[in-house]
Amino acid sequence: MRAACREVGVCRTTGHNWKNGTTIRLKDGTVKVVPPLEPLSTRVISSRFLSEQERVQIADLASIGLGPTAIAKELGRSPSTISRELRRNLHPTGQYRPFHAHAVAAARRRRPRSLKLTLNAGLGEFVRDKLRQRWSPQQISRALPHAHPEEPGMRISTEAIYQAIYRPETGLLRRPEPSPLRTGRDHRRGHTRPVRSRRRFAAPMVSVHDRGFEPEDRSQPGHWEGDLIVGPNHRSGIGTLVERQTRYVKLLHLPVQDSATLHAALVASLGALPAPLRRSLTWDQGTEMARHLDITRDTGIPVYFCDAASPWQRGSNENANGLLRQYFPKSTDLSVHTPHDLARVEQELNARPRMILGDRTPAELFADLLASRKHPLLR
Structure with a gap:
């Protein structure tokens, strides 16, 4: 590009x-x-079909008053081919414009099939309803067999839902309405390379490499990942916590974005949990964690810090922050959201089924952990 x-x-x-x-x-x-x-308009096609250059010649010859027969003789084509071209590919203004005609012909050559969501009204309504509840296409696809176990027609793949969203004529996305996806995208987007940089801080911060397990290891409950989502100019923020095994999300109301406020919020949120669910807290190297030693003293939770520019070391929290941006968009003032608003979002997010959890919800699994004295491992 x-x-x-x-x-x-x-x-x-x-x-x-x-x-x-x-x-x-x-x-x-x-x-x-x-x-x-239209991708097909740029591809080399068989000589049986009119090329873009031939359509330019047709437009030039038609503009000087030549008819289909004379144009066909000049191009070495059949008169019916030229007559059909001038009749089928006219511009909405009534003129024959070669580049518009070439794009229209290429789009017609695609011969798109009707999508399953447009053919099955019940399936389409189910998908639209879950998108309004901010479910992802994958969650919708996996929920259909449970919601309609006796109806084989009520099945659709994740990719088919994405294709329906990216094709505006289906009704799932009608421009200029915003995209129903959490990312807000109305077309596919390529992945970018991660940026690597050196560490920002030294001791006494304890590195994530001293935590005792790898970022992919989620065999033990009680390990948390945290971060802030911030508003414009870092003047407002919301604290986010994710339990690594169950993906349970906690939101922290921060009237002021500083280390003292975050310290009080973490103590209130995590201090009441049983000891087996307070094993560790992993954070990035932000200045809001300047009182991490006080947090460890008041809650009993050791705090570990990720390497700079290594969000994959807090993968669960980064994923949760992406989901939360649908509720709290970037470049918006986050201080307007009350603790009641955060509780509502937290409840809605934890009530979604997750594929990684066997289509169970984080709220259900976290409640099982709280109710169990032995805190069994998830398999």
Whole structure:
């Protein structure tokens, strides 16, 4: 994409908008939709079909008044081919525009099938209802066999739901309405490479490598991961905690984003848990954890710190923060959310079935841990 934009002489943002399409909102409230580039229009096709260059010649010859027979003789094509081309691929203005005609012909060559969600009204309504509840496509796909065990027609794959979202004509996403996905995306996006940098802090902070187990090991309950999601200019924030084994989420109301407020919130949230569920807390190297020794003293939880630019060492918490951004979008003031708002979001998030938990919910598993004296391991 970078090389193509450099060749054409446009910025990469413009190039991505041309390729993927975009929605433009003008100052007068008008909404313009730029459709994505049709991939088939750029491919080399059989000589049996009209090429883009031939369509340019057709437009030039038709503009000087030549008819289908004369144009066909000039191009070495059948008159019926030219007549059908001029009739089927006209621009909405009534003119024949070669580049528009080539894109329309390429889109018609795709011959798309109707999606399953448009053919099965009950299935489509189930998917729309769960998307409104902020379920992911994977959670919806896995919930269908449990919700409709005797109806084989009520099945759909995760990829089919994503395709229905990315195709606006299905009704799951109608531009300019926002995307129902948690990421807010209306098209696929490539992955980026992780950025690596040196450590920011030294002792007395205890490294995550001294924790005694690898980030992939979740065999023992009571190990937590934490972080902050912050508002504009770091003037507001919400603390997030995730229990590594059950993926249970706790949210911390922080009226002020400083180490003293976070210390009080962590003591109130984790201090009441039984000792087997207070084994460790893993955090990043943020200044809000300046009182980590006080947290360990008041709660009995040792605090470990991740390497700089290594979010995978707190994978469960990073995933939870991504889910929470659907409730608390970036660049918004987080101080307007009350403790009651955080409790509602926390309850809704913990009530979702998770594939990694065998389609059980974090709330259900965490309640089992609290009710059990031995705190059995999850298998």
